[in-house]
Structures are given as structure tokens and as C-alpha cells.
Amino acid sequence: MSGPPSPLIENYLRETGFWHMANIGRGCKLNPKLISAFIKRWRPETHTFHLPCDESTITLKDVQLQLGLLVDRSVLTESIQSVD
Template sequence: MSCPSSPLIENYLREASFWHVANIGQGCKLDMKLISAFVERWRPETHTFHLPREECTITLEDVQLQLGLPVDGFVLTESAQSADWGAICYDLLGAILDTIYGGRIDMGWLQDTFLALGDDSTEVERVRYARAYILQIFRGYLMPDVTVRFSVVSKIVF
């Protein structure tokens, strides 16, 4: 993440159950040797860590406990199809990206467009900033190897 979340959007992040995720890494020291050891023991074909005594995997409950994300309630199962991604982009974020490929947005544009939130910002601006921040959370923490689509943020309602 390019910067910590603004206190002005804390309530929106809490309402969307992303407050805990937004604070990952704050005051946390990473042990690169430990991370390297786990990376070497990860087997992507079985989605498990191969440890000296047995195998270990990460469960949905582990994710819930570590990230504080809810794993019960409504699920996202549909695919968002749209002919006018620019209109969706403007509706959700208040700005339009020059090129949108099938709902995919460029994270560099997102960071450049939502640099800082002023103390005099309106509620609409804060909601849009919170949505942009949540998209950055998806790209930075939750799914760093995939492209974030608008269908993800369109389900986040404040």
C-alpha cells in the first residue's frame, strides 16, 4: 500500500469490514528468513506447506482470524458484465480512467487519482476514496498477483 488509510474513512472501512485488513503491517516487523522458509515449503499443486513432520494448509477460518474479514453472510457469485465501464468507474469513484479493459483498472492510475483526502472533503468524496482504498487493499494484500475488477468494489455498499 502506498500509504496508511486516512482517519476520515475509518468508519467506511469498518462498515465494509476492511478496517482490520487496512491496518495489516502497521507496526509489524517482517522476518524475511521465516517468509523465505515458508515460500520454499509451499506446494502450489496441493495448496499446502510441506513441513518436516506433516503437511499444513491455510483454511478459510485462518483467513478470517488473521484478517478480520467476515466469512459468513452473503456471497459474491455473479459476474458483472457491462458495456459502459467508464460510467461504472465514474459512478463508483467519481473519475474516469482513459482505458478500461473488461472492468480492469490500472492501480497506478488509482494511486495517482486518490492521493490524499482533505479535511474539508464531502461524504461522497470520502465514500469514493474508501472504495479506491479498498481496491488498493485487494491489489496490495489480498490478491497481489491478479488484476482487480470493478465487480469487486461494486459489491461494497456504504
Template sequence: MSGPLSPLIENYLREAGFGHVANIGRGCKLGSKLISTFIERWRPETHTFHLPWGEYTITLEDV
């Protein structure tokens, strides 16, 4: 299921410092379940995603 982000998800993105991500793909279908999963696994104290296979950090090189 894809569609616009819910206001709750947009708030989480803003609180985590990723507010601009809510605007990416406007007019495109985004997987809200995928975005929700990443939000749930984001750890702001370490700036990493905790995934089942390890810990990941996004760097400027990745962007």
C-alpha cells in the same frame, strides 16, 4: 534480521496467489527469513506447505 521484503520475495508471493501478504505489516518488522522459508515450502499444485513435521493447508477458518 527484519526489514522490507525483497522484490524477489514479493514476486514469489504474487505468483503463489499471496500478493496481498506483501502488504501485511507495512511499517512493521517482518522476518524475511521466515517468509522465505514458507515460500520455499509452498506447493501450489496441492495448496499446502510441506514442513519437516508434516503437510499443512491454510483454510478460510484459519484466516
């Protein structure tokens, strides 16, 4: 597990409201078997997890609620295409 974020960026993380994001998971033990099980069930073409009981989609709202992110602006909902 990595250490705390560098003191050089701590103020930037705090100003943007991402300080708590940089500290998520500290002290948590990751379960490699559980992570592998979720990876095997992820379907990138539909952005869903296919579980034995049903299908589950993780939305940006879910992530916002789980991580305690503050949203104070409109959300970008359209894809941005690169010009080659």
C-alpha cells in the same frame, strides 16, 4: 512499510468491515528469512506447506479466524471459469 490507507477510502473500508485489514501488520517487523522459508515450502498444486514435521493446509476458515474477519454470507466454494 507503507503509511495508513488514504482518507479517501477509509469510510469504504470501515463500511465493509475491512478497516482492520488495512491496518494489519503495522508496526510489525517482517523476517525475510522466515518468509523465504515458507515460500520454499509452499506447494501451489496442493495449496499446502510441506514442513519437516508434516504437511499443513491453510484454509479460508483459518484466515477468517487469524484476521478476525466477519462472515455474514454464504461462501463461494466453486471455481469460476472464464469464457474465451
